[in-house]
Amino acid sequence: MFDIKAVRADFPILNQTVNGKPLVYFDNAATSQKPQVVIDAISKYYGEINSNIHRGVHTLSQLATDAYEISRQKIQKHINAKNSYEVLFTAGTTHGINLVANGFAAFVKAGDEVMVSAMEHHSNIVPWQMLCERVGGKLVVIPMNENGELIIEEFEKRLSDKTKLVAVNHISNSLGTINPVKHIIDKAHAVGAAVLIDGAQAAPHLKIDVQELDCDFYALSGHKACGPTGSGILYGKEEWLNKLPPYQGGGEMIKEVSFEKTTYADLPHKFEAGTPNIEGGIVLGTAIDYLNSIGLDNIAAYEHELLVYGTEKLLEIEGLKIIGTANEKTSVISFNVGNIHPYDIGAIVDKMGIAVRTGHHCTQPVMDFFKIPGTVRASFAFYNTKEEIDALVTAVKKAQTMLG
Structure with missing residues (x-):
């Protein structure tokens, strides 16, 4: 009850x-408010196991690493990703979208099209505009009606073999509209386009099943779902994450470095350069546990x-x-x-x-x-x-x- x-x-x-x-x-x-269990988890991390992760043999580092990776597994289960390494920790939805948009410069050429909807948040418009300007692509917009609903017939008309990626929000932040993302994903895949779903507004309200949706990417923010600010995840299908180039270079995302050549780490670390928001990643798992308890x-x-x-x-x-x-x-x-x-x-x-x-x-x-x-x-x-x-x-x- x-x-x-x-x-x-x-x-x-x-x-x-x-x-x-x-x-x-x-x-x-x-942004959502935070339950006491989340506030306590933030304090517990800094008061008991604060340490850098993945790099130390000492006890605190191992404890922090274990907590961070357990949180990744919780989120994997929560969104029903096939593998935990398909869950990348990010600073939030905007970070996740920019990661994909940056990588897609390798797959969008002059004359190709990226499609967004008329009701997108700026963070799901501007990165794609920047990509199109960079490579000579075209941004195509799915129109909406006076009720604030996407005109799906127009979406289907505008899809073509030029469409390389469709990026739409699951739920509109300004209108509250829940979009028919499963239908959009299926139609986009039929023309060979990849699909990114902005799930920032959906994560606090709906069950998300990325395998059922069959989306290629799903981005969400922790702070809208009772978690800390500066936390979030990007889900990506393994095949896409293997194809995308790294978004940032630095520590953690490498396998071998020399002045002649660098090879990159395996997933998910390939996209997680530098010291992450360790507390945010761990406590995002706590927030997910809390939502699921209700x-x-x-x-x-x-x-x-x-x-x-x-x-x-x-x-x-x-x-x-x-x-x-x-x-x-x-x-x-x-x-x-x-x-x-x-x-x-x-x-x-x-x-x-x-x-x-x-x-x-x-x-x-x-x-x-x-x-x-x-x-x-x-x-x-x-x-x-x-x-x-x-x-x-x-x-x-x-x-x-x-x-x-």
Whole structure:
């Protein structure tokens, strides 16, 4: 059974007040809060086994190395990767995408195409633009409709034998749309294209099975899934990771070095140059354990309740318009109220202890499509409540009265 009181007790930050009001944290799409077990694991690493990994014969180094590699195995199991060495530790989703984009310079030639969707985060647009500029490739965009859903018929029309890679998000950070990534992957593979999925927003909400999806790459961030900032993973199929050149050179990613020639280490170390974020990698495993202890199915069901309730209550506000009304959504509600600037609403609700995100959410093309400067985004997590949504509604109404 999902016990919201017990869950909230796991998150010490939720007990505080902001501007004299109980904190209501609705900025989960930007970063999640951390349960006590994760906070304790960070302290435990630095207090008990802090050491560099893979390089020492001494006890602390071995303990840290074991903890780091056990975490890799946990994540492998969590996303159902075939092999643990297909899981690369990164600094987050952006790092993972850039690693692939950099490597694909070896496979994308002048006239070739890379496809992204109209609802991508900047981190899944800019690296591909840089790649196309570097090699003379073309960036092709999958359009979306007024509901914030991809137009799949147009995607299929734009696929061709020139398409070398398709990069799409599993869930839109600014709209909450859950994209039909399995269908996209299957269609892309039919023309010989590789597929990268940006899973930054999916990891906290959905079960991810990379073998079932059959994606070639899947990137996610730890900090959005109750883990530390500066942590994340890139999953890559073994065949692709063997073909891609290293992203960075340095220690750890080498087998033999001479001034004449360097040979590279086997997977996964080929892509993990230098001293990694050891604590982040270890504690990301702790965060995954925590999410699984609650159950991602339970999380998804509860968050859907919050989405339905929040949508209903917010739409009772006169002049409020939700941006992103896809049939398949996660617990994100982006909205505007009349002609009031999103920033002004955000500033007033903050005075009432409520944290929301305002702006373009690193998706300027989405805002351009809807012809708006930005939105107020309330993004719910499994530790939020309907009572907190009621507080948001009250705060938005107050802002509307003050600003209208």
